[in-house]
Amino acid sequence: MKKVYTCFCTDNIHAGHLNIINNARKYGRVIVGVLSDEARIRYNRFPMASFEERIDMVRKIVGVDEVIIQHEIMYDKVIEEVRPDYVVHGDNWKTGVTQAIRENIISLLKKYGGQLIDIPYTYNEEIRRIDKQIKEKAMMPEYRRKRLRQLLKIVPIVKTLEVHSGLTGLIAEKTIIEHNGEFNQYDAMWISSLCDSIAKGKPDIELVDITSRERTIDDVMEVTTKPIIFDGDTGGLVEHFVYNVRSLERMGVSAIIIEDKIGLKKNSLFGNEVPQTQDTIEHFCEKIAAGKKVQLTDDFMIIARIESLILEQGMEDALNRARAYVKAGADGIMIHSRKKEPDEILEFCDRFRSGDKETPIVVVPTSFNSITEDELVKHGVNIVIYANQLTRSAFPAMQQTAADILRYHRAQEVDERLLPIKDIIRLIDAL
Numbered sequence: 550m551k552k553v554y555t556c557f558c559t560d561n562i563h564a565g566h567l568n569i570i571n572n573a574r575k576y577g578r579v580i581v582g583v584l585s586d587e588a589r590i591r592y593n594r595f596p597m598a599s600f601e602e603r604i605d606m607v608r609k610i611v612g613v614d615e616v617i618i619q620h621e622i623m624y625d626k627v628i629e630e631v632r633p634d635y636v637v638h639g640d641n642w643k644t645g646v647t648q649a650i651r652e653n654i655i656s657l658l659k660k661y662g663g664q665l666i667d668i669p670y671t672y673n674e675e676i677r678r679i680d681k682q683i684k685e686k687a688m689m690p691e692y693r694r695k696r697l698r699q700l701l702k703i704v705p706i707v708k709t710l711e712v713h714s715g716l717t718g719l720i721a722e723k724t725i726i727e728h729n730g731e732f733n734q735y736d737a738m739w740i741s742s743l744c745d746s747i748a749k750g751k752p753d754i755e756l757v758d759i760t761s762r763e764r765t766i767d768d769v770m771e772v773t774t775k776p777i778i779f780d781g782d783t784g785g786l787v788e789h790f791v792y793n794v795r796s797l798e799r800m801g802v803s804a805i806i807i808e809d810k811i812g813l814k815k816n817s818l819f820g821n822e823v824p825q826t827q828d829t830i831e832h833f834c835e836k837i838a839a840g841k842k843v844q845l846t847d848d849f850m851i852i853a854r855i856e857s858l859i860l861e862q863g864m865e866d867a868l869n870r871a872r873a874y875v876k877a878g879a880d881g882i883m884i885h886s887r888k889k890e891p892d893e894i895l896e897f898c899d900r901f902r903s904g905d906k907e908t909p910i911v912v913v914p915t916s917f918n919s920i921t922e923d924e925l926v927k928h929g930v931n932i933v934i935y936a937n938q939l940t941r942s943a944f945p946a947m948q949q950t951a952a953d954i955l956r957y958h959r960a961q962e963v964d965e966r967l968l969p970i971k972d973i974i975r976l977i978d979a980l
């Protein structure tokens with residue numbers, strides 16, 4: 550009997566999937582692959598059904614003869630193992646990033662005379678409604694909040710992009726690339742104090758108040774599903790911090806990072822060029838413990854940021870603080886540096902990891918930007934934050950456009966580097 554293979558990457562089974570299976574049955578024995586979580590989150594929405602639930606769902610479909618796990622987005626391994634006579638798939642992958650998968654399959658099948666069958670994709674009101682429901686669920690606080698902890702268990706490193714508006718949120722949400730056969734997208738979003746302040750034309754000194762910062766979070770949440778890590782600056786007074794933890798947790802934020810500075814906070818990338826005071830270990834531990842005490846769920850994370858390397862207090866101080874903060878209840882450690890080379894960050898990570906295998910480590914490679922994600926993983930880093938690159942790329946582009954319009958007394962010369970009007974008016978999905 551001929552073998553027919555298809556792969557499902559879905560949280561529910563609807564008429565479209567049943568149509569695929571019914572077509573597949575006409576050609577032979579139906580084997581369905583279920584894409585693993587690790588592979589799926591590189592190019593699709595975070596799964597709302599667990600892997601076991603998804604396997605179970607597919608097993609129950611009448612007409613499915615065998616269910617297997619597909620570990621990789623590209624079909625090389627699975628085709629080698631199964632050697633199907635036919636691969637069937639909805640024809641919706643003829644456009645967009647998934648084209649690369651389709652082309653890869655065609656060339657794999659060609660080697661031994663296998664055949665790809667594109668089934669017209671089923672679009673109807675019911676399917677649209679189901680898709681919308683899943684997206685809505687992904688946006689809800691109770692699902693979004695826990696997603697950072699879920700990601701930490703699945704991915705080698707949580708790739709996090711700075712956002713400060715609905716628009717930048719959409720970029721973090723929707724940017725997916727295929728490069729050399731690998732798919733990639735961001736896992737999480739960072740609400741940077743620097744960029745949230747700059748977007749308002751304000752300095753990064755805790756001047757933009759929490760109500761305004763929460764407004765930014767809300768704008769981002771309105772149009773995205775990915776988890777949010779909030780830059781909580783110093784966390785402020787302990788008496789205020791506890792209320793802010795509650796609010797952020799209730800909104801569905803996954804983590805707050807607070808830095809061990811006190812008094813007038815200045816941006817860390819100034820280092821000791823401006824007066825900045827580090828908090829005492831005791832007082833900062835008190836703040837962490839107070840926050841942990843008031844949070845209501847186990848999902849929310851309080852991450853302690855150590856400024857010892859920024860303020861040139863030495864490696865031993867950084868390590869002592871890290872251990873103390875974890876003991877006080879911190880769910881993660883962020884270590885920061887403004888050195889061009891990553892050496893001190895890597896030394897910290899190696900030494901911290903030798904005594905603590907579990908506590909997540911966060912880094913923000915703005916200055917030490919030559920380091921790759923793979924290298925960070927090797928040194929035990931769990932979350933990487935690209936903390937300001939979106940803002941820094943937008944600013945020179947806008948400034949150049951503003952200057953060129955003045956130069957030419959019209960807008961024609963700048964037009965070819967602009968987003969086409971038809972794209973900007975369609976950028977936001979209608980509800």
Ligand code: SPV
Pocket residue numbers: 741742743744753780816817818913915936937
């Ligand atoms: C931010 O993005 O606001 C940060 C990171 O806190 S840094 O600017 O490097 O201090």
Ligand code: MG
Pocket residue numbers: 741742743753780782
């Ligand atoms: Mg900040």
